[in-house]
Amino acid sequence: MKIVLEHLTKQFPPRGRKAQEPVTAVSDFNFEIPDGQLIGLLGPSGCGKSTTLNMICGLEKPTSGRILFGDDDVTSFPPERRGVGMVFQNYALYPHLTVKQNILFPLQNLKGKDKLSRSQMDERAQNAARLVQITELMDRRPSELSGGQQQRVAIARALVKMPRVLLLDEPLSNLDARLRLQTREEIRKIQRATKITTVFVTHDQEEAMSISDMIVVMKDGVVQQIGKPQNVYDSPVNLFVAKFLGTPPINVFEGQIRGGSLYIGENAVLLTPGISDQPVSVGIRPEGFIPDEKGALCCQLGGMEVMGRDISVVSTHASSVNPVIRSIISSDTQIRLDAKTIRFSIKPNKIFLFRHDTGERINL
Numbered sequence: 001m002k003i004v005l006e007h008l009t010k011q012f013p014p015r016g017r018k019a020q021e022p023v024t025a026v027s028d029f030n031f032e033i034p035d036g037q038l039i040g041l042l043g044p045s046g047c048g049k050s051t052t053l054n055m056i057c058g059l060e061k062p063t064s065g066r067i068l069f070g071d072d073d074v075t076s077f078p079p080e081r082r083g084v085g086m087v088f089q090n091y092a093l094y095p096h097l098t099v100k101q102n103i104l105f106p107l108q109n110l111k112g113k114d115k116l117s118r119s120q121m122d123e124r125a126q127n128a129a130r131l132v133q134i135t136e137l138m139d140r141r142p143s144e145l146s147g148g149q150q151q152r153v154a155i156a157r158a159l160v161k162m163p164r165v166l167l168l169d170e171p172l173s174n175l176d177a178r179l180r181l182q183t184r185e186e187i188r189k190i191q192r193a194t195k196i197t198t199v200f201v202t203h204d205q206e207e208a209m210s211i212s213d214m215i216v217v218m219k220d221g222v223v224q225q226i227g228k229p230q231n232v233y234d235s236p237v238n239l240f241v242a243k244f245l246g247t248p249p250i251n252v253f254e255g256q257i258r259g260g261s262l263y264i265g266e267n268a269v270l271l272t273p274g275i276s277d278q279p280v281s282v283g284i285r286p287e288g289f290i291p292d293e294k295g296a297l298c299c300q301l302g303g304m305e306v307m308g309r310d311i312s313v314v315s316t317h318a319s320s321v322n323p324v325i326r327s328i329i330s331s332d333t334q335i336r337l338d339a340k341t342i343r344f345s346i347k348p349n350k351i352f353l354f355r356h357d358t359g360e361r362i363n364l
Ligand SMILES: Nc1ncnc2c1ncn2[C@@H]1O[C@H](COP(=O)(O)OP(=O)(O)OP(=O)(O)O)[C@@H](O)[C@H]1O
Pocket: 012, 013, 015, 023, 024, 025, 043, 044, 045, 046, 047, 048, 049, 050, 051, 052, 203
């Protein structure tokens, strides 16, 4: 099922006596989510992710704009008429019911043509449980399950109604690091198996990048960029997106374009023909630094951390915005740790220029 968001906007009334301006939680969101894809909705706390999801499922009514599922305009539909499965951060399972009863719960009050027989319900519950691999846990109560197992029950409960759309709001944030990794892979597998169009909300960029067909990066209610994770990483439209994606994060420097070259401090590090003289923010991905005795960028060497396959070189530079520069280089590279300075040349596809005032990307 394709989902179309058209000029989707949500404002909340001002809060408190002093605040006069309404809060714009989501502003003019336009996106056509292709059928069967998993979309990662990504951004810092308060950027409007949950509000977007709540509008798609019908818990919030948009201030303006439309939502279509396929060709159906569902904007004014209540949640139960939308055919949406929803999984939240806190799984909200019923503690007094068994796993099976929890999964069956959404099917019990179906009416009219949707009403199912006992055996149909059992079959649906079994299928959903099989998908999330909890068939052997059906008679347990939620308190007898691990966090990851509880979350799988919540997903099975969302799937049992055979929703047209699956919405997941930070579904992994209550799990520990290892379970998070495992469960996110399982979610991806389930999504591939069911081909249900899925929107996954997270503030964890790594999580979103690893499982999404496409990511949407939001800030202050405004969509910044939509694209395949790798494309957004390789070609961020602005400094915010560049900084938001990547571990370790991108290194940012104050730079200056002068006479067709980019200067970082006194170092002319890149030819920039056709770009007018101006101050710029320079982003260099950690993997964009090549140790090179003749390299143009000269940094003060701080130290080195071995990460197995790679080394993380820590250095500083007077024009660096971050307290330290982190560069990731291959562990084969010989670094003289007794040296005071280290010179780098820069991979051209790993350096980005941004307008100093707006943060917008300047194309090289
Ligand atoms: N019911 C409400 N009334 C007033 N303001 C609200 C309401 N719900 C959300 N907001 C505001 O709208 C903005 C977006 O909130 P939203 O919960 O969608 O963000 P989010 O990206 O999901 O954040 P988080 O990651 O912290 O959950 C925030 O500024 C928030 O304070």
